[in-house]
Amino acid sequence: MAAHHEFFGGKLHVYKRDDSRFWQCSTYLKGRNFRISTKEEGFAQAKDIAEDWYLGLKSKARTGDLPQGKTFKFAAAQFRKEYEALTAGERNPEYVKDHWNRLRVHLEPFFGDKVLSAITPGLVQDYRIHRATSRINAKTGEPMRPSRSTMHQEIVTLRLVLKTAERHGWLTYVPDLAAPYKSSGKISHRAWFSPDEYKRLYTATRERAATPPKPRWRWACEQMHDFVLFMVNTGLRPDEAWRLEFRDVEIVKDARSGETILEISVRGKRGVGYCKSMPGAVVPFERLRDRLRPLEEEGRRHHGPINNGADMVLGSRKPESTERLFPYRHRELWNKVLSELDMKSDREGNARTAYSLRHTYISMRLMEGADIYQVAKNCRTSVEMIEKFYAAHIKHMIDASAVNVRRQRPNKRQPQRGTIAQLSKFGQEIDLGERS
Numbered sequence: 149m150a151a152h153h154e155f156f157g158g159k160l161h162v163y164k165r166d167d168s169r170f171w172q173c174s175t176y177l178k179g180r181n182f183r184i185s186t187k188e189e190g191f192a193q194a195k196d197i198a199e200d201w202y203l204g205l206k207s208k209a210r211t212g213d214l215p216q217g218k219t220f221k222f223a224a225a226q227f228r229k230e231y232e233a234l235t236a237g238e239r240n241p242e243y244v245k246d247h248w249n250r251l252r253v254h255l256e257p258f259f260g261d262k263v264l265s266a267i268t269p270g271l272v273q274d275y276r277i278h279r280a281t282s283r284i285n286a287k288t289g290e291p292m293r294p295s296r297s298t299m300h301q302e303i304v305t306l307r308l309v310l311k312t313a314e315r316h317g318w319l320t321y322v323p324d325l326a327a328p329y330k331s332s333g334k335i336s337h338r339a340w341f342s343p344d345e346y347k348r349l350y351t352a353t354r355e356r357a358a359t360p361p362k363p364r365w366r367w368a369c370e371q372m373h374d375f376v377l378f379m380v381n382t383g384l385r386p387d388e389a390w391r392l393e394f395r396d397v398e399i400v401k402d403a404r405s406g407e408t409i410l411e412i413s414v415r416g417k418r419g420v421g422y423c424k425s426m427p428g429a430v431v432p433f434e435r436l437r438d439r440l441r442p443l444e445e446e447g448r449r450h451h452g453p454i455n456n457g458a459d460m461v462l463g464s465r466k467p468e469s470t471e472r473l474f475p476y477r478h479r480e481l482w483n484k485v486l487s488e489l490d491m492k493s494d495r496e497g498n499a500r501t502a503y504s505l506r507h508t509y510i511s512m513r514l515m516e517g518a519d520i521y522q523v524a525k526n527c528r529t530s531v532e533m534i535e536k537f538y539a540a541h542i543k544h545m546i547d548a549s550a551v552n553v554r555r556q557r558p559n560k561r562q563p564q565r566g567t568i569a570q571l572s573k574f575g576q577e578i579d580l581g582e583r584s
Contacts, residue, residue: 155195160202162186162195173198177209178216183261215266220259223313224251230312250305254279259306264319267310272303272325299327338537339498340507341380343515345491350376352485365481367442372478372485374432376505381429383509383527386502388416390477394437395469399430414528421528433473441467477502510538 152163162173171194174183182205188194208214228251232244258275259267279299283292294302303325313319341349353373360369379389396413402424410425410433486492486500493499506527513523514534524531 151191153191153195155199156202160198162191162198170194171198173201175202175205177205178214180216180219180263181261215263217263217265218313218318220262220264220267220309221256223264223316223318224256224260224309226316227309227312231308246301247305247308250302251309254302255306255309264310264313267323269324272306272323273328276327303327337494337496337498338507339494339500339504340511341491341500341504343512346380346508346512348489349485349491350380352489356485367439368476368478368481370435370439371474371476372481374436375474375478377432378429378436378473379502379505380508380512381426381432382410382412382423383506383513383523384412384414384423385416385506388414390472390474391415392473393470394467394473397433397473399433416528423526423528436467436473438466441465441471507538510534514538 150164150166152161154161160173160175162171164171168185169189171186171188171191172183173186173194174181176182184201186194186197186201188197205214228248231247235244258278259271262271276299279302280293281291284290285292307322307325310319310322314322350373353369353376357366357369357373360366375389378384379386382389384392392412392414396415398411400409400411401407402409407427408430409427410423410429412423412425414421414423482502483492491500510523510527514520520531520534524534527534
């Protein structure tokens with residue numbers, strides 16, 4: 149610590165950390181530590197705030213109003229132990245690791261020493277403000293605000309810890325963690341490639357595969373071209389495609405359509421599922437199957453670490469059935485092609501990634517009039533997700549004949565129903581009937 153002072157016989161500590169410009173204070177009461185930041189840079193002002201804070205805690209301790217109970221750090225440790233044991237083999241290790249990182253980096257430094265009962269909706273709102281203002285961009289001097297999805301994931305981790313405390317009786321109820329002042333989120337279209345943009349993309353990857361910038365990049369360029377065609381004709385998620393092995397794909401003739409397609413056994417975020425491709429995926433798959441693989445010394449076979457895979461020395465063997473279709477992700481090549489085409493982002497500023505190829509598949513299927521339920525089933529997602537993020541933005545989903553309906557106007561030459569002439573005629577018929 150840069151500086152440290154003690155008051156009230158060593159019961160109150162006022163100190164400044166090396167990496168902070170504010171003075172902080174701490175004390176030990178009723179069997180637990182309390183500490184806060186004075187938010188003051190001057191020692192005299194910080195000393196006055198620390199003394200008032202300490203005397204306030206002493207007063208609450210005498211009246212029994214001092215917050216007591218388990219701390220957030222204690223509940224977080226219990227959550228770690230339970231979550232790791234009960235979800236072993238059911239959750240992706242990276243997903244579990246992300247929970248631990250959020251606790252270690254963000255949540256525990258802010259909530260760690262606070263009693264669980266002191267975590268109120270107001271304190272959670274203070275946490276949101278802290279996350280939005282604590283990091284400053286060194287170049288621009290502007291706050292580096294976390295994205296909405298990042299904050300959502302941190303609140304999810306916070307809720308899991310508080311639910312753990314509630315189950316053990318350390319917390320009466322989980323407070324409201326909803327974000328106030330939040331407007332209804334605008335549903336934006338997922339970044340995709342329109343038919344014209346997709347044509348430009350595969351034309352560019354085809355030309356690069358035919359004439360690569362360097363001869364040793366030929367294998368990577370050919371793989372990238374087939375990856376683009378394969379993804380847009382199957383609708384797989386990128387992680388599903390990267391996990392796909394040759395034994396998971398079978399070329400079959402569809403009985404109902406009579407076309408030759410691929411039947412794919414998919415292993416991804418939703419477990420094991422199945423996909424039937426478009427006919428356009430067959431030729432790229434055959435090229436992937438027949439293409440010679442790099443030497444084992446240069447390109448790692450099977451399931452080794454996935455790197456760029458640009459510089460490849462080809463061997464003389466074809467891939468085995470247990471090898472992956474796409475052993476390398478070629479991020480640099482993908483970004484290079486998009487940059488050259490000026491298609492790194494769409495007109496709304498959404499970045500185009502490998503996921504955009506899946507979005508292109510779904511959007512094109514809807515534009516061609518495919519059944520939305522069958523598209524959702526083939527993509528291992530829900531109709532709700534497709535209607536929310538895709539169908540609402542496809543013009544072909546609107547039936548103009550059903551929208552532009554006009555009520556038929558009556559003919560002015562003929563008397564309308566209920567006119568005086570009709571009523572008088574009707575009255576004459578009734579009169580004649582009575583006379584007869």
